[in-house]
Each structure stands twice: as structure tokens, then as C-alpha cells.
Amino acid sequence: MSLDKLAPTTPLSDLKVLELGQLIAGPYCGQILADFGANVIKIEPPGKGDSMRQWGEVDADGEPVWWNVIGRNKQSVTLNLREPQGQAILRSLASQADILIENFRPGTMERWGLGYDVLSRNNPGLIMVRVTGFGQDGPYSDRTGFASVCEAMGGLRYISGYPDRPPVRVGISIGDTLAGIHGAIGALVALHQREKSGEGQVVDSAIFESVLGVMESLVPDYDRAGKIRERNGGFLPGIAPSNAYPARDNRDVIIGANQDSVFRRLCAAMGQPTLADHPDYATHRARGANQQAIDDAVAAWTRQHDAQEIVDRLAEAGVPAGLIFRAPDMLADPHFNARKSIVMVPDRKGKPLPMQNVFPRLTKTPGTIRHAGPQLGEHTNEVLKGWLDMNDAQLDTLRNSSII
Known part of the structure; x- marks a missing residue:
């Protein structure tokens, strides 16, 4: 650098x-x-x-x-x-x-x-x-x-x-x-x-x-739908799967696969391609209604692999995924270095x-x-x-x- x-x-x-x-x-x-x-x-x-x-x-x-x-x-x-x-x-x-x-x-x-x-x-x-x-x-x-x-x-x-x-x-x-x-x-x-x-x-x-x-649609959500946005930890309600998932080496991996086509690619990478056609998961709203179940399914898969292995596999499959970086991770990362981000x-x-x-x-x-x-x-x-x-x-x- x-x-x-x-x-x-x-x-x-x-x-x-x-x-x-x-x-x-x-x-x-x-x-x-x-x-x-x-x-x-x-x-x-x-x-x-x-x-x-x-x-x-x-x-x-x-x-x-x-x-x-x-x-x-x-x-x-x-x-x-x-x-x-x-x-x-x-x-x-x-x-x-x-x-x-x-x-x-x-x-x-x-x-x-x-x-x-x-x-x-x-x-x-x-x-x-x-x-x-x-x-x-x-x-x-x-x-x-x-x-x-x-x-x-x-x-x-x-x-x-x-x-x-x-x-x-x-x-x-x-x-x-x-x-x-x-x-x-x-x-x-x-x-x-x-x-x-x-x-x-x-x-x-x-x-x-x-x-x-x-704050996105926080105010009109309340006005039109009576919805007050609440605290939900690491995920957004109705957006699934999009969360931090545990890996075998005790690191967490962020995976965002809530779009239909991306979710299908995730299922294929997980070795469960038919999951994308299940009526509980086939659409954005269906996945949102069954958020906990789909998060559990993804977490069951990530626990079988190390974090970097998950990221590499999903990157190759076209699924957004990444590790949670701290300063030393940023300094060592090849993409940060290639772009002179630091x-x-x-x-x-x-x-x-x-x-x-x-x-x-x-x-x-x-x-x-x-x-x-x-x-x-x-x-x-x-x-x-x-x-x-x-x-x-x-x-x-x-x-x-x-x-x-």
C-alpha cells in the first residue's frame, strides 16, 4: 500500500x-x-x-x-x-x-x-x-x-x-x-x-x-401499515435468508440470498437444489414468513464447513457472502490491497x-x-x-x- x-x-x-x-x-x-x-x-x-x-x-x-x-x-x-x-x-x-x-x-x-x-x-x-x-x-x-x-x-x-x-x-x-x-x-x-x-x-x-x-420507509411503514420497526439483532424481518451464520471454525459468515434467483444458487451450493422449489421457500414472501426455518437450514449447512471455505464456495456460485472483518483482516485482505482501499x-x-x-x-x-x-x-x-x-x-x- x-x-x-x-x-x-x-x-x-x-x-x-x-x-x-x-x-x-x-x-x-x-x-x-x-x-x-x-x-x-x-x-x-x-x-x-x-x-x-x-x-x-x-x-x-x-x-x-x-x-x-x-x-x-x-x-x-x-x-x-x-x-x-x-x-x-x-x-x-x-x-x-x-x-x-x-x-x-x-x-x-x-x-x-x-x-x-x-x-x-x-x-x-x-x-x-x-x-x-x-x-x-x-x-x-x-x-x-x-x-x-x-x-x-x-x-x-x-x-x-x-x-x-x-x-x-x-x-x-x-x-x-x-x-x-x-x-x-x-x-x-x-x-x-x-x-x-x-x-x-x-x-x-x-x-x-x-x-x-x-431510515428507509420507517415512517411511512407506520403511517400506512401501522408497523413500528423493532430491533431484530442480526437480521431484518421478512428478508431471508440474510443473516450471520456459524461456521465450523467458530467464525460467522454473512450470507445474503433473499432474492429468488440467488436463493436458488444458494440451495444448489448447499447440495439441496430442491429446497428452492419448496412452497415455504419458493418466493420472497414465503421465505419471509418462514424466516426462522430457512435460517436454521442454512446454519445447519454452514456448521459443517470452515468460514473461508463457505465464502469461497458461495462466491463461485454467485451468492453474496463474506467474513466479518476487523482492522487486521482489512489490512491483510487482497481486495483491499488491490484497490488501495487503505x-x-x-x-x-x-x-x-x-x-x-x-x-x-x-x-x-x-x-x-x-x-x-x-x-x-x-x-x-x-x-x-x-x-x-x-x-x-x-x-x-x-x-x-x-x-x-
Whole structure:
């Protein structure tokens, strides 16, 4: 695995982005734009920086690892936005920016004199991406909205886990990530509209709505059929066979064969071709009504074979199947390696660090990982000199007054 250098240029390289967000949701939006070449200036509080610099596991040197990923491809500028002088500098930077990302509580930017009405006066084309828990308006808008709460209110938490136990959370902050993705999509849509109108706008990306948006037909199912989707562990009701099945070597194999033709191929691979014609299993609805029976039949077969043997046999038969991967499995897998799904990126000390590549893939202008998360304030002088024509004396004054 090596750093992907397929594209000399990237599709968003002409964009200037200011990222004021902290933690995950806003910074993930910035990560997406930076991965595709945008010049993302990460504005951080002097002295401590984004809390993400301290989150997650640490390496052998005591350095947090996660920052290398979520801060990648960005430039770090320190600026105290709680001080009038820092706010004035931000207004000057925003006058030259295409996009500004923030994920403070609603009203914070306005209290600092940095609301969209102020920033857009000198830059009518500015697009402001505002990522919050509950959005910019409504009765909950002023609440602190962490992903765990918003995932619960968006419907995800209730359906996650097993029916005889309390709801569980997904093992990552998926609500934050979804809000960041929706924020990036909104920014690109707003950019396209700006090409036609010349005007910017606000992108309001709420975590609870980003979760709600991927809840499939959960709401209309209730309205039209009176059906409340429940927790069901490793399967979806009425979708069979599609579950985790035990193998002889105590590993689980995920098999998805709920489509009629695929189920027929599974039955043949199991050595039970006539099972596909049984009236209890011949159609999608019949299999859904007899889900436990068909799962038992598949599990009885998988218990006779090792997990990798099952996956190989079903792959040859055209049946979706796979092992449950952990990080070491991904690093060792030939498909991950062939597609460079994980690449090696030098960390701040020059040590190679594996991390997920840029997705999705573009055939002509793919994104690239140019560097890992930067040191705090590493680019402050460069940006303030380049964007605002400041000199060394001005920078020293700002530094001595704790503005940068």
C-alpha cells in the first residue's frame, strides 16, 4: 500500500474553505472537501486546538491517531474567535472564501458578529455550512445535540440491537458522520446553484435529520401499515435468508440470498437444489414468513464447513457472502490491497500510518491524501500572509496578544 498519486490535480482545488467546526460532524464535512482538493483552512483555538487532537487511541509515542485522519489535507490556523480582533480577522478571511463550515450551537456565530448576514455582505457568494444537532430553527434548535441523542431521536437507536435487550449504539459516531456527509453534499449543491445565480446560501445540516434521512420507509411503514420497526439483532424481518451464520471454525459468515434467483444458487451450493422449489421457500414472501426455518437450514449447512471455505464456495456460485472483518483482516485482505482501499500516509513524525483512502472514486479527477493532520497552527503565518497580506510585525503583535 502506498499513497495514491494518480491525479496531478483534484476537482475542488480552486475552492477556498474555512472550517470552524470542532469534534466530528463539521470536520468530517471539511475532510470530504479537502480529500477532493479544496484548500481547507482549519481555524482552531490557540493553545489547545480542536478536541479531536486528543480523542481516540494513542500510538507508542503517546500521539493520538485519529487526528491524522480527520485533519488530513487541511491547513491549521490558530485564531481566537472570542476576541473582537480575532472576529475581525475571520471576517476578512471569509470575504475571500467560497465555503465556511461551522458546527457551534445556533446563535454562537451571531453573538461573535459572524452570522451569515454579516459575512455575506462582503461576500454574497459565500456558502455557509451549519452543522448542528437539531438544526437552525425549531423548538430544540438551542439544545446541545451530540450524535448519541440525535441518533436516538432520528430512529436509529430504537432499531439497533436485540429485541430482549435495551437499544445499543452503532460502534462509531455515525450521526456525526452522516451530518458531515450531508453538509458536504449541500455545499456542492449550493456551489452548483451559485454558478447560475452568483449567490451563496446557508446549508443547514442537522444530525437528527441526517439520521432520519437514512431510515428507509420507517415512517411511512407506520403511517400506512401501522408497523413500528423493532430491533431484530442480526437480521431484518421478512428478508431471508440474510443473516450471520456459524461456521465450523467458530467464525460467522454473512450470507445474503433473499432474492429468488440467488436463493436458488444458494440451495444448489448447499447440495439441496430442491429446497428452492419448496412452497415455504419458493418466493420472497414465503421465505419471509418462514424466516426462522430457512435460517436454521442454512446454519445447519454452514456448521459443517470452515468460514473461508463457505465464502469461497458461495462466491463461485454467485451468492453474496463474506467474513466479518476487523482492522487486521482489512489490512491483510487482497481486495483491499488491490484497490488501495487503505493507504499508507506519513504522520506528523514521518512514520507511515495506514488509513482509509478517499471515497468515492472518480475515474478522471480522483481525490488524494496529500498529508496527515497538521500540527496546531502550522499554517497560521502562511495563510494570514497569503490571504490578508500581513507582515511579520503584525503577526508578532497578534501572537503576543493571544489572538493567534
